[in-house]
Amino acid sequence: MELENIAEKTKDSKVQLFKQRMLNWQNPVEYVNNMYGSHPGDDDSDYFRTIYAK
Amino acid sequence: MELENNFCNWKSNIENLIEGHPLQIISWEATRKCNLSCKHCGSPSEAVQLPEELSSKEVIGAFKQIEEDFDMSHFRHVNITGGEPLVRKDLPYILENISQSPHYRNIDIQTNGVVLGKNSDLIKKLKKFGVTGIGVSIDGDRESHDSFRGMRGSYDLAVKAAKSAVDEGLTVTVSTVAHAKNVDQIPQLYESVKREIRPRTFRVMTIDPLGRADLNKEYLLSSNQTKEVISFLQREYADNCEKYGNSNETMVELGCGGWLGKDIEGTIRPFIFHCVAGINNLGILYDGKLAACSNIPREFGFEGDLRKDRIRDIWDNKYQKYRKFEWKKTEDCQSCGEWDYCHGGPMHKMKPDGSRTDCLYQIINKE
Numbered sequence: 477m478e479l480e481n482i483a484e485k486t487k488d489s490k491v492q493l494f495k496q497r498m499l500n501w502q503n504p505v506e507y508v509n510n511m512y513g514s515h516p517g518d519d520d521s522d523y524f525r526t527i528y529a530k
Numbered sequence: 531m532e533l534e535n536n537f538c539n540w541k542s543n544i545e546n547l548i549e550g551h552p553l554q555i556i557s558w559e560a561t562r563k564c565n566l567s568c569k570h571c572g573s574p575s576e577a578v579q580l581p582e583e584l585s586s587k588e589v590i591g592a593f594k595q596i597e598e599d600f601d602m603s604h605f606r607h608v609n610i611t612g613g614e615p616l617v618r619k620d621l622p623y624i625l626e627n628i629s630q631s632p633h634y635r636n637i638d639i640q641t642n643g644v645v646l647g648k649n650s651d652l653i654k655k656l657k658k659f660g661v662t663g664i665g666v667s668i669d670g671d672r673e674s675h676d677s678f679r680g681m682r683g684s685y686d687l688a689v690k691a692a693k694s695a696v697d698e699g700l701t702v703t704v705s706t707v708a709h710a711k712n713v714d715q716i717p718q719l720y721e722s723v724k725r726e727i728r729p730r731t732f733r734v735m736t737i738d739p740l741g742r743a744d745l746n747k748e749y750l751l752s753s754n755q756t757k758e759v760i761s762f763l764q765r766e767y768a769d770n771c772e773k774y775g776n777s778n779e780t781m782v783e784l785g786c787g788g789w790l791g792k793d794i795e796g797t798i799r800p801f802i803f804h805c806v807a808g809i810n811n812l813g814i815l816y817d818g819k820l821a822a823c824s825n826i827p828r829e830f831g832f833e834g835d836l837r838k839d840r841i842r843d844i845w846d847n848k849y850q851k852y853r854k855f856e857w858k859k860t861e862d863c864q865s866c867g868e869w870d871y872c873h874g875g876p877m878h879k880m881k882p883d884g885s886r887t888d889c890l891y892q893i894i895n896k897e
Binding site: 498502510511 | 533536701731774777800802
């Protein structure tokens with residue numbers, strides 16, 4: 477594998493938008509609760525569909 | 531500035547979570563017995579069932595006790611690990627019992643795929659008894675995986691197991707431990723897994739110098755190899771993450787190997803990392819000892835024993851080393867600007883004296 481400039485990929489605007497949504501999710505470890513499956517949140521929210529909405 | 535504010539918000543939410551420590555995940559180490567002897571295994575797995583293993587009655591009783599004593603309104607899932615959980619013959623019986631509760635509606639099993647690959651009907655039975663997710667370990671191409679796992683044919687069985695779980699509609703994670711001898715195969719493996727298995731997640735974990743991996747040092751990654759893995763995952767994430775809202779797509783992620791820094795967190799996996807051991811994750815070990823996560827080395831000690839203690843009492847009154855972090859502020863952490871966010875990184879990399887096996891943030895930021 478080639479070694480790329482790791483920081484370069486963080487600048488993509490859609491990546492930054494999704495990151496912002498992750499940071500503002502009420503439960504900061506929500507994804508861990510979804511490891512190995514998609515488990516609806518307390519308010520029945522779907523983490524992946526919400527974070528990665530267009 | 532906006533990003534900094536978002537991190538402040540996230541940090542405040544983490545502090546609230548630690549303060550409240552709601553039980554959301556139970557990691558149950560079903561057995562120490564394993565049918566393989568993998569070169570990287572961080573768990574001291576055994577060839578035989580140990581006599582002190584919890585009986586099915588004790589396991590079912592523990593899950594019932596938790597339901598009675600805890601506020602289960604935030605509870606999410608049970609994660610079953612090992613050893614190899616599926617060598618435990620009474621596992622379907624246990625699952626049948628605990629899955630009758632509405633609180634245990636999401637049950638995941640981490641497996642090497644050998645038992646599942648040999649028994650095509652088992653996946654249907656597991657699904658019937660409440661299993662919703664399967665994690666299968668695949669560590670390279672056929673030759674590399676079989677050599678690493680110490681069993682010819684184990685690759686084909688793992689692939690078969692993962693495919694059968696996908697076909698049955700379960701959420702599947704394929705996990706790969708990146709080590710010095712398979713690191714160049716990972717991009718190809720990812721393509722092959724995506725094409726042939728179509729799991730929801732392709733998880734890569736960088737090998738930890740724990741358990742058997744610490745004895746097989748030729749498998750440990752160099753700094754450059756660790757950077758290569760991170761770089762690969764970041765590229766794949768950036769190129770494909772806008773599709774991740776669709777549950778038919780395969781997501782890449784770097785597993786819980788540690789904090790990567792505020793710039794990279796959130797750009798390589800679908801979450802911002804913070805270790806949850808002892809915060810919302812309760813570990814029940816094979817013999818009833820109460821821990822924070824089954825990945826944490828046993829030398830780290832236990833918080834209690836369900837054969838003697840009420841689990842809720844232990845959860846409320848112990849686990850302080852998982853919720854108060856100053857003892858972890860040693861070595862590079864003392865002057866690191868990331869401390870307020872990572873709190874010293876994942877507990878499975880910690881040693882009782884406050885030092886750690888490695889730090890991914892330090893590795894990727896050193897020339």
